[in-house]
């Protein structure tokens with residue numbers, strides 16, 4: 106279902122107390138202000154369960170920042186889809202560029218992670234996006250298309266109703282350099298076209314496609330007003346309560 110979504114990826118930030126405080130403050134703000142966008146927070150895994158209990162899921166959803174590619178067993182440090190599902194978690198970020206870069210996640214691994222999410226009724230926020238050199242070489246369309254198809258071709262078509270895509274140009278992440286609203290719209294429209302060509306009009310029309318990369322309280326409105334941009338995956342600005350609520354409010 107194509108929803109407006111603003112997701113805060115807290116990455117490896119916030120201590121326990123600050124994470125709970127931010128989560129409960131956001132929950133109270135959403136309850137009072139009833140924004141159009143579904144709000145999701147993605148803390149470090151050690152805080153997932155306590156945040157699930159601290160917020161009301163009708164206001165704020167909680168997402169894992171990753172999911173194992175495996176069912177169960179000897180995979181030290183991994184958390185399985187079944188384990189995430191067993192604490193009542195409904196969302197997981199998968200294939201973030203930082204995991205592709207620092208943990209060596211390939212499209213093939215990401216395809217397995219998506220399967221684990223679908224198998225355990227978890228809605229994946231599946232991240233794609235080109236690097237600076239790929240953008241400069243004008244390869245961004247083909248990079249994004251191959252990331253999409255390599256991870257999605259092997260999925261069951263009916264599972265794609267759970268899919269959320271986050272387009273995050275790597276050169277815009279944490280750099281203060283945002284894609285212009287026109288650049289972002291152009292590639293979001295292209296992603297929707299690829300979904301349409303490969304998986305049909307229903308998947309294309311019903312998939313929420315979020316933009317990520319230096320979204321802040323000043324630029325959110327222009328970015329979110331583009332027709333194929335359904336919200337944002339926000340890093341740094343999601344750690345600041347005042348900024349993040351303005352970003353949520355801008356997503357209409």
Ligand SMILES: O=C[C@H](O)COP(=O)(O)O
Nearest residue numbers: 114278279318319340341
């Ligand atoms: O997952 C979020 C993105 O990596 C964006 O991070 P950023 O808003 O700090 O640029």
